[in-house]
Amino acid sequence: MRSPKPAFLTMVLALLVFWALVSPALGQGSGMTVSSDYELFGTTNLNGGGHVTWTLTGDAARTLRADIVHLYDEYPRVPQGFLFGGQATSGNHDGIIQVPEGQAFTNDAESILEATYPGSTVGGTQVGYFLLDRSTLLEKDLVNGFNRSTSGIVGMDANSAADLQIEFLFNGATNTADVTMPLTTEAYAQALFRVFSVLAAQAGSRPVVPAATGAPGWHVVFYDPSHPALWAGNTTSCSLGTNASCRYDNGANLSAATVMDSALGAAGTWLDLRFASSAWVTFNYTGQVADSGDVVRVQVATEAANLTWTTVASGTFSLGQNTAPGTWRPVSLNLSAYLGQKVRLRLQFTSDGAGTAPGFFVGGFTIHAPASYAGPIVESDAHYLIGLLSFSNFQVPSGNPTLIRTPGGEILFYSDRFDTASPSPDAVRYEAFNAMENPQVLFVVLVVAAYVISRLQDSAYDRYREAHPSVYRPAVHKAKWLHWLGRIAILLLILFYFVPTAFFVVGLRVYFNGPAYFFVALAASLTLGLGTRAYYRQRLEEAPPPGPAIQPADGDVEAGPEVAEEVEEAPAVVHCTHCLRTIHEGEQTYACSCGAFYHMSCAAGLMRCPNCRKPIAGIDRVGEKRSMSMRCSSCGEVQTVPEGADPRTLTCASCGGSLRSLDAGKRYLLVASNPAIAFHWLADLCKGGKPALVITPAAPDRLRLEFGLKGAQVVQVSAQAAGAVDPRKLDPVGLKAILPLAREGKAGVLLYDGLDQLVSVSSMGDVVRFLRKANDMAFVHQITVIGRVGPGVLAETEIDRLAAEFDEVLDLSARL
Structure with a gap:
């Protein structure tokens, strides 16, 4: 069962992001809600548009409706002295707002936003970094557009109590490169009421x-x-x-x-206040x-x-x-x-x-x-900006901002409730380009920091693991807490890149700005990367990896006379350098001149000492060569074999199988010129329907014809053959080919045939990295691994590098 820690951490981060993105609900009674969104794109100068929606409730809705009735229904044209004096209203003086009267009002509201009313010299409405220069109803259809763009206007009178809503589209562009702007604005709220000014x-x-x-x-x-x-x-x-x-x-x-x-007669006599x-x-x-x-x-x-x-x-x-x-x-x-x-x-x-x-x-x-709105305003804004821009220097004592950085630009959500009598002090700095705050630059910092943390931690563990003999590596585990610190650091860097205002969720009005992000990313990379390396180095110093037991050289240890006598009278128990099992007192052994000891059976299957690479002929053999009887593990027939011979390398004369099968789940490196030995072991291990996979540079059809492979999957490694695995892409393409075998969960067999040829067309480093990952995968799923390398092709140092990735080396280079 997997640890619940990753799931718990993921859930916590998801909740933080959710709370950061969802603005808290703002209470709404009688008043006005203004919701706007901006969709702009560009490099330094952004162009685009957006939407604005006014929602008026209670007294605010009644007041605006009454104003529309009084000016656009009671008068056939707007009286002189008003901002739009002389303009037709289509008013019929029935006390009910009709579509033409409502359209006359919204047309004038558009002119207020565009600043095209008589006497205006501004040429648009400035909203922070944005100059709004064109606006219209959300729906442009002259017949039905007004009804779809508004509600609570048509068919209403001055005393109606329904809510009122108006939706506009607008266009514009940025007209400043650097400005500290208020996050709230009354420009939209006042636009509906300035129409009635004198x-x-x-x-x-x-x-x-x-x-x-x-x-x-x-x-x-x-x-x-x-x-x-x-x-x-x-x-x-x-x-x-x-x-x-x-x-x-x-x-x-x-x-x-x-x-x-x-021109209005008696009605035009009066100044309408x-x-x-x-x-x-x-x-x-x-x-x-x-x-x-x-x-x-x-x-x-x-x-x-x-x-x-x-x-x-x-x-x-x-x-x-x-x-x-x-x-x-x-x-x-x-x-x-x-x-x-x-x-x-x-x-x-x-x-x-x-x-x-x-x-x-x-x-x-x-x-x-002048006519203006006075009362509470609930403002909700969304800025979707694509470009090199950045928002920074948040000064937000009251509102609720959420900034989302992306590699393409930034998204800013903001909401607040304030009164026209006491405007909100919230402000933010907008910049067309600032290298320290730029979202593209910070994304590169995130990627580099995440890669450095992950790479340095993994490489530190790999070096620590490689310092152990291959037989012990499966038991060499990571320091999970340390690697989890790295993952948490990467997740936090991701969180604070995408949501730098995440602290606002927990009530801390702190913005994670660009310089702070640079510093934290650098500090985390160096601390976790170098710290992990130092930690594993210290572990190696405190607990050195185990090695093969050897006899101490003369002069290494001063032994007293009493100790010397004990050694002569009762030889100490040692370990077989090949299988690492104990050699008990009285057992026949091989003693190599380098000081390594072997079981007789282990030494019989070796051509060279794995410790010093000296030929077997240079080893003093203890005991006499004799024949012995051994029962075949497959057919049960008794066979006569040389004493000390490795039964795994001997063939039963009765059934043709090996006298003893290879141990399931172990990793064997076979040094042999004839691939038939490896395929014989493969067939022997696959008895009983176990799955098998062969990775080879040879043609699959030739191997199936020559060795009668049945049920075994053959994956060719070649740079020219169609459908083959490119030898330069063993990791990850070669690893993907092994996944089906691992997923079957039947403890199958994996054969690397011709490793020396793979090294020649790829590189020793690529092959070793591939073997390390593939063998680890095989160990986890109890898959038996056989690797064959031809003798005389690779240097001894190269064979040693390959041997380090296997549990046992079987040198059968003397066999044809």
């Missing part, structure tokens, strides 16, 4: 905007060539342009009242009056059958407000008390009979009544 300013011959209509005594004059003004004097008292000699009449009572749009969030009037004046009985008043009257004029606070100008000739004084008067009503403004001048003066000249008369 800005009426005096111009040219219209000193009061809209102009005074036939008011006796008030005249449009030019105080000087650059200052048109409204004046309540008597033009017969002077020549126009000679202002110093101009006078007003005694006992005057003159008024000039505003008319917003005379039902949409405004604030209102004020500004103007400049200059001049003098004779005494305190001569007064100019700014007055206001609300809509009624009989007008009642009330002087605006601070709207009285008399002797105390005189100015020096030619000095213009600015005035701003608050009209907020009249919000939600229709009103008229007027200038009234009265004088007593005590004397005259030039009077007051009024210019630059401007009515300000």
Whole structure:
């Protein structure tokens, strides 16, 4: 059963990524939700578009619907003074919003976003790094597009309580290479309400905007060539342009009242403040009056059958407000008390009979009544950007950002709830290119760091494992905790590359920026790579690998007389260098001149000493050569064989099989010129239906014909033959060919025939690496491995390298 640790770690990381990507739910009551997404691509200058969706609930929805009804249904055209004054509304004054009326409203909202309304000089809406210059409804179909792009508008009246939703498409591009931008914006929220703003300013011959209509005594004059003004004097008292000699009449009572749009008749008389969030009037004046009985008043009257004029606070100008000739004084008067009503403004001048003066000249008369949204906003943004850009330097005390890096670009999700009275302070830095924050550069850092950690740890373990004899290698295990540290480090590097804001999930508002990622990747690579190497080196020093038991050389150990006597009287028990089993006292042995000991049976199957590579002829044989009887393990017939001969190399005269089979699950290297020996062992081991696989440079058909291979799969290794395994790609293509044999789980047989030829067409390093992995796989699945190498082809050092990957070497090079 597999350890639960990998599954647990994977689950934890998956939860972290999920929580990082899913923005927490934000409560929504009465207010506005603005959801936007941006899809841009490029290199340094990004182009594209996106979507924005407004969802209004409660009072916010009722307010916007009422505004649409009042302006686009009640008026046949937008009154002068509004941003879109003079534009047709298709209004039929039935109190219900129809599709043409709704379309007129959304068209004006598009103009607000595009900044193409009269008087605008901006040319788009700036949202952080992005300039929005075109927008339209989500569905462009003129007939049904409005209904599919909006809800809660058509068929509704001013008192409807349904939620309201509008969806727009927009286009634009980045227009900055480096900016620290707020993550929230009111630009989208205010676009729906700015449509209802009023800005009426005096111009040219219209000193009061809209102009005074036939008011006796008030005249449009030019105080000087650059200052048109409204004046309540008597033009017969002077020549126009000679202002110093101009006078007003005694006992005057003159008024000039505003008319917003005379083309609308009575409805156009009124200044409609039902949409405004604030209102004020500004103007400049200059001049003098004779005494305190001569007064100019700014007055206001609300809509009624009989007008009642009330002087605006601070709207009285008399002797105390005189100015020096030619000095213009600015005035701003608050009209907020009249919000939600229709009103008229007027200038009234009265004088007593005590004397005259030039009077007051009024210019630059401007009515300000901006409309805006005030209340809570839930903002949710998604930025899908493909290019060299990067987001960094997150300053987010309140919102919920999630940044996802990818090799193609970056994705930024953000959500927050704030009020227009207290905007969110959240901000982030956008850069068109920054090498330290660039996602492509950081991806290369991730790949290199992951490779270095994995490679250094694996190579350190491989060196540690190769330091042990091949027979002990299957029992040499990795330090799992250390290699798991490497895997965890790689997983964390992957996590913080793709989700650098992952710490936000646990409440830590810490961003894993590019320089920090560089440092952590470098530190992890060096610490885990070099640390693993040092750890395995220390283990080798503390517990050296076991080796074959040999007799100590003269002078190596000082033995006392008592010890020497014991050795002579009772020889110490040693281990067979070939099979590593114990040689008990009294057993017949071979003693090589190099100090290695062998069982008689083990030495009989060897042509050279594996320890010193000296020929068998150079070994002192203990005991006499005699014949002995041995029963065949296959047929049971008794055979006469030379004493000490390896029964695995002898053939039964009765059944033709080996007297003794090779041990299942072990790895044998056969040095023999005749491949028939190896195929004979293969056939012997495959009795009983065990699967077999032959990897050979020879043609498969020739081998099947020559050796009668039945049921064995043959994989040819050749650079020219069709369907063969390329000798330069033994790892991994050759390993894949072994997988079916391993998966059968029947403890089959694997034969490498002609290893010397594989080395000649590939390289010793490639073959050894292939054998190491293939033999490990075979050991795990109890597969018996036979490798045959021809004598005299490879150098002894090369045969030694091959022998290190096998449990036993059988030298039958003397046999034909």
